[in-house]
Amino acid sequence: MSDSNANAPIPEGFETRAIHAGRDFVSDTGAVTPPIWLTSTFEYGNPGGFDYTRSGNPNFRLLERALASMESAAHATVFASGVSAITAIVSTLKSGDVVVAEENIYGCTYRLFAQVFAKFGVSIVYLDFTDPAALDRIAEHQPVLVWIESPTNPNLKVIDIAVVAEAAHAVGAPLVVDNTFASSYLQRPLELGADLSLLSTTKYTNGHSDALGGVVCSNDPEWQAKMVFAQKALGLQPSPMDCWLTLRGLKTEAIRMERHSANALQFSEFLEGETNAVRVWYPFLPSHPQHEIAKRQMAGGSGIVTVDFGLSLEQTLRFVESLRYFPKAESLGGIESLCCHPASMTHASVPKEQREKVGITDSLVRFSIGIESVEDLISDVRDALARLAL
Structure with a gap:
């Protein structure tokens, strides 16, 4: 999955990186765009180290490298949808854990919290993070995660990511930001202090309403390992075709x-x-x-x-x-x-x-x-x- 230019500096412009960050592949024909690896399994001993598409596929890797670059992240893990990305993060929690979340969130996120993970003993506390007093209330709940969207869905509340990140870190909680409504081009939560940035790549990343996907980006190798495990163990991986379409769409984001x-x-x-x-x-x-x-x-x-x-x-x-x-x-x-x-x-x-x-x-x-x-x-x-x- 590399070529002679693999060690060259990555250009700094977002537009340039969107086009070139996912081109790290070898083509026997000279193709300038990657193929779609539509295979469920791989022969052992292949140069890429792939064995089974549920555990990895070249189309996953190309898209992950590109999206990590777009989000100013060291790591990215792609998933079958935005909800799959949310599921991957919340799957790291255990019974008794508390999440403090913005009260105005995506309906499917609310449903996952209330109807799925609540059954496993995960508690969710909702606060209005546009109210400065909410920041002082984070500590009383001793959360293991703080969860926000900005802008929120559908009321478009804009949460001060840097301020919430500081408050979350003060109590030892990582901050998760759903960046779907903003897009990587307009906002990069990790640059503002967030620990995890997730997107439904179905939306602005792909931009053509023809592919499902999600991604979680971070700079923490431990979180990256957790996301890779969730992708494999829970069967949350995307399809190679959807990854190819999303990488195509990213170029014009x-x-x-x-x-x-x-x-x-x-x-x-x-x-x-x-x-x-x-x-x-x-x-x-x-x-x-x-x-x-x-x-x-x-x-x-x-x-x-x-x-x-x-x-x-x-x-x-x-x-x-x-x-x-x-x-x-x-x-x-x-x-x-x-x-x-x-x-x-x-x-x-x-x-x-x-x-x-x-x-x-x-x-x-x-x-x-x-x-x-x-x-x-x-x-x-x-x-x-x-x-x-x-």
Whole structure:
């Protein structure tokens, strides 16, 4: 898995590394892109040391090297999905362990905590990490992990990663940051003091809505060993095809994220200025409560815009289903725009009382802004609102 240039310095630019960091392979034909190693098993004694794809595959290794570079990490382990990456981390815990987590998190993360790992005696305490008082409460719970997203899903709270990292480390707890909504291009948690950065590579990393994947990145060899063990022992490995597609998508992450961010900012300004929305959330809007933190730790606002139109549940669903350029769908981060109703979709597994406590109301709509003409996206929403006579 190496060539004559393997020891050359890695170029520093993100865009350059995104293209070249995953090209460390040998080709008998001179191909400039790697093949897809679609094999379940390998002959013993091969130069790469592979034996069985559940235990490793060249496509895994190429993607891991590239993603480690993107996240400023020494190590990366790829998984079948973002949820698999989450599972790998939480699988390292034991009965009696406590995790202190941000209260506004991805619905599947909440479901894993509440319905899977709670059965094994792992306790989760939820705090609002935008409240400075929450930092003082970490110690009283004696956590073995502190878990945050930034921005959060779907309310786009921006958590000060460096501040939370300092508070977590003060009580001896590693900080896990789900970096999915930001992307590696716009934010690198390890540079801000986090111990583990995870992403659903299905989203912005791949960017084309055609491959599932997840990754956990760290600078700690002990955590890396735990992630490799979880990948093998729990059967959490991705497919070689999905790794190849993700590596392909990664090459354009920088230019896609620039367009996602520019479109989303203009789209959010339209919602805030030209509609009767009760509230619009977007990290790079000056009205965002953590706008200054976002500008400090992110290179752009990313592509998610969340809005509360103050509609009834029936009106909200009618609005979502009437859009032309926003398919009603879960997920995010692809080149095409999507629209999601979190209360009935991504966060349906979260009890209604808990949803509403953290601001996920029936009138909340989450837009994943793609790279289309933003004028068309704005016109689509304007027309849909007009049909509701709003």
